[in-house]
Amino acid sequence: MLQELGLVYALLGAALSALLAGCGSAIGVGIAGQAASGVVTEDPSKFAKVLLLQLLPGTQGIYGLLVGFITLSGIGVLGGDPKEVTVKTGLLILAACLPIGVVGLISGRAQGQTSAAAIGIVAKKPDQFGKAMLFPAMVETYAILALLISILAVTAVLPK
Amino acid sequence: MAVLKMQRISICALKKDRKAILEKVQNLGVLEINFHGVDDDTFEKMDTAYQSSGFAKNATQAETALGVLDTYAPQKTSMLASLAGKDLVEEKDFLDVIARMGDITETANRIISAGKEITEQRAAVVKLENQVEALKPWVSLDIPMNSQGTLKSKVFIGTLPPESTAQTVYEAVENGIDIDVNVISTDKDALYLSIICLRKDESKVEEALRAVGFTRTSQLTHRTPADKIERLQQTIEKTEKHIAALEEKIRKEAENRTDLKRLSDYFRMRSAKYDVLGKLPQSKTTFVLSGYIPEKAVGLIESEIGNRFDCALDIEEISDDEDMPTVLENNGFSENYEGIVESYGLPQKGEFDPTTIMSFFYVFFFGLMLSDAAYGAILFLACFIIVKKYPRMSKGMQKSLKMFMYCGISTMVWGILLGGYFGDVVSVVARVFFHKENVSIPPVWFEPLKDPMKMLVFSMLFGVIHLFTGLGIKGYICLRDKKYLDFFCDCILWFVFLIGLLLMLLPSGIFRSMSNMNIVFPPAVNTLAKWLAIAGAAGIVLMSGRSSKNFGLRIALGAYDLYNVTGWLSDVLSYSRLLALGLATGVIASVINQMASMFGDSVLGVILFIAIFIFGQLFNLAINLLGAYVHTNRLQFVEFFGKFYEGGGRNFEPFVTNTKYIDVKEER
Incomplete structure (x- = not known):
């Protein structure tokens, strides 16, 4: 019974990383999408540019998926032949999944707001697209750092 | 790799040659017209606002007609058509269009008035339909309303x-x-x-x-409602037939589209010429043209204008108080990256052009972030084919595509080194459809997912090289400007300090546990490292605040500058995105392969595999392309440029034939 609990914890970690980071991206892309729609009603020719900016907060969800996937394949759930995961390992995996989950949720939202503001730049000064793109990318740095720690931690604690 | 040297050229010529000279300058497109300090009572300016706006109005008219044509006789355009660039038109064809200006303008008017009539008739139909609606409840009343x-x-x-x-x-x-x-x-x-x-x-x-x-x-009518409705509907039908006839008429005019485009461009060119003409100082028989020109184009102006017309050419250096434009010149590879520098900000007057050095790092980092041989091949081939297929696309677009083409090559190389071919599609296909385990293309170097720490260390190593190059350029600029003290304090001392710190870090326990690399230096190197770091730190504390006379304040400023070492730490950590984005590409590609192969080895399974595979991989390519582009830019803009580059220069805007649809082929 206890053995199986380890697998539950590990799966919870994988779920949380995809779930929280995915929520963050959904919120972020949503916020940016509203601003983008506003710009496109005024000037449809800016569609491609604002679409790129809208997509920027979408990466957190992908990072969450990434960690979730590494975890799932590491504990053998994907192959249909789960490995034995002790409670301790399970909890370790859960902890390792948390950085990208939580940071993904919060940074996704923040990046969405920054993207919306950057879309404002493109609306008024389309030639400043390069600079506008950089502000949301700044926020993403912290999602990348969290992803890094999650990946390093997960790969280190997964059962061999 | 340079900012071109600019000069001011002034041409004073006879008025009779004015048109020819202006046209020549417009065709050469190397001169940005700008007058600086020409205030003289002998010259006055012509008021050309009337002509200029007249031609602009004509251009707008042609545009409106084209707009109507596009509404009722839309042209089938493929997605890539916008890449095709402007049509090249023989000069005699263009002159022919100008000769038929009257006819074409009439056509434009016909199209516009037909378009207007359609709008009016449509409004009338709506009104009639409303009347019918209002009468409908009365339809069974059999006496007049x-x-x-x-x-x-x-x-x-x-x-x-x-x-x-x-x-x-x-x-x-x-x-x-x-x-x-x-x-x-x-x-x-x-x-x-x-x-x-x-x-x-x-x-x-x-x-x-x-x-x-x-x-x-x-609804007061002398007819019964049913009768009235019938009559109204007949009118509606008639009006709609009329609209259809008008639309057909417009569609028949569609063959004039090319003429309209050419004429529109002709008016646009004339309008621009009159704009310039209004700026020229003129006397009774002469006029003056002045502006910025790249030094190497001076010869061109001399041979094309100086030797052909009676005129005086005056070339001078640009004075310090002028807002001079910037033109970059780079080799055939690096010039494609000028757009990246431009989007950050062109070099200011006297600033170093970072394009060439940046271009190599750009390709290197971009490839590392995308790092999939198949994606690289797709990117390379797509850009290569488009560039070859549309040789006349706009210069800026061509540069961007070539930039991604080179990035595609780099992506391919990194993909081969790190073993990514659509993620792990080879082993998935072998396992699911051919039932062979452990088939894969082995990476030439190593697989990052198996040893992420190794990749992290290398990412940071690349980062340190990138950052040190930036600091080196700063040193070079100091030397070039003969600021030897600045070179020593802001560049050498930092190098000494940072190298000392690095040498101390490498044999330490932290590094060993991180990278599993055990580096042991001879004791002499360890001592050297310690002293380098101490000497560097002391130097920075003493020298950074050298602009301040107050000794206490100077030390405080120095200590604050030393605190920048945390900035260096975060800069280096920032390169961990090379690992993270590289992993993201590979892992998501694997997820897609896994999903695609879920339906097993059957005919349906193969079909579903192919469908999911193509859709999913394209999605992954698109999203990671965006990520690689954004984050490579960031590494250049924030980490690299932050060390030495300011930007904020102004783009060179020469007097050119600013057309929208066509380029006129010149007869030599």
Whole structure:
């Protein structure tokens, strides 16, 4: 019974990383999408540019998926032949999944707001697209750092 | 790799050559017209606002006509058509269009008026349809809508509020008065009815009706409603036929589209020329043209204008108080990255052009972030084919595509080194469809997912090289400007300090546990490292605040500058994104492969595999392309440029033939 609990914890970690980071991206892309729609009603020719900016907060969800996937394949759930995961390992995996989950949720939202503001730049000064793109990318740095720690931690604690 | 040296050229020539010279300059497109300090009573400026706006108006007219054509006779354009660039037109064809200017303008007018008429007729149809709608409730009434009755009888046609019925009317009228109420129809807005009574009771009935909210109909026609509706519908049909005829007429004019485009461009060119003409100082028989020109184009102006016309050419250095534009010149590979520098900001006057050095790092980092051989091949081939297929696309677009083409090559190389081919598609296909385990293309170097720490260390190593290059460029700029003290304090001392710190870090326990690399230096190197770091730190504390006279403040400023070492730490950590994005590409590609292979080894399974594979991999390519682009830019802009580059220069805007649709081929 206890053995199986380890697998539950590990799966919870994988779920949380995809779930929280995915929520963050959904919120972020949503916020940016509203601003983008506003710009496109005024000037449809800016569609491609604002679409790129809208997509920027979408990466957190992908990072969450990434960690979730590494975890799932590491504990053998994907192959249909789960490995034995002790409670301790399970909890370790859960902890390792948390950085990208939580940071993904919060940074996704923040990046969405920054993207919306950057879309404002493109609306008024389309030639400043390069600079506008950089502000949301700044926020993403912290999602990348969290992803890094999650990946390093997960790969280190997964059962061999 | 340079910012081109700019000079000011002034041409003073005879007025009779004015048109020819202006056209020549416009064709050469190397001169940005700008007057600086030409204030002289002998010269005056021509007022050309009228001509300029006249031509602009003509251009707009042609544009409007083209807009109408696009609405009613849309051209089929593929997605890539916008890449094709402007059409190249023989000069004689262009002159032919100018000769037929009157006819073409007339065509434009015809198209515009037909377009206007369609709009008006459409509005008329809407109005008629509203009338039909209003008459529809009355359709079963078989007397004309404006009937008043006969000699002895009176008829009221109108509506009551929707909740009323025929009974309402009977109750409202006093006893002893005979009326006949016919309900014609009813809907949620009203009860439609006609009421007949004797002439003598007319006023009493009318009063009673008013009391229950009766309104006479506003549809006063001498025909029965059914007849009227029929007639209205005939009019609508006729109008619609007319609209169709007009649309057909416009469609027939579609063959004039090319002419209209050419004429529109002709007017645009003329308008621009008059704009410039208005800026030129002119005397009775001469005029002056002045502006910025790249030094190497001076010879061109001398041979094309100086030797052909009677004129005086004056070339001078640009004075310090002028806002001079920037032109970059780079080798065939690096020039494609000028757009990246431009989006950050062109070099200011006297600043170093970072394009060439940046371009190599750009390709290197971009490839590392995408790092999939198949994606690289797709990117390379797509850009290569488009560039070859549309040789006349705009210069900026061509540069961007070439930039991604080179990035595609780098991506391919990294993909081979790190073993990514659509993620792990080879082993997935081998396992699911050929039932062979452990088939894969081995990476030439190593697989990052198996050893992420190793990749992290290398990412940071690349980062340190990138950052040190930036600091080195800063040193070079100091040397070039002969600021030797700055070179020593801001560059050398930092190098000494940072290298000392690095040498101390490498043999330490932290690094060993991180990278599993055990580096042991001889004790002499360890001591050297310690002293380098101490000497560097001391130097920075002492020298950074050298602009301040107050010794205490100077030390404080120095100490604060030393604190920048945390900035260096975060800069280096920032390169961990090379690992993270590289992993993201590979892992998501694997997820897609896994999903695609879920349906097993069957005919349906193969079909589903191919469908999911293509869609998913394209999605992954797109999203990671965006990520690699954004984050490579960031590494250049924030980490690299932050060390030495400021930007903020102004783009060179030469006087050129600024056309929208065509380029005129010059006859030499």
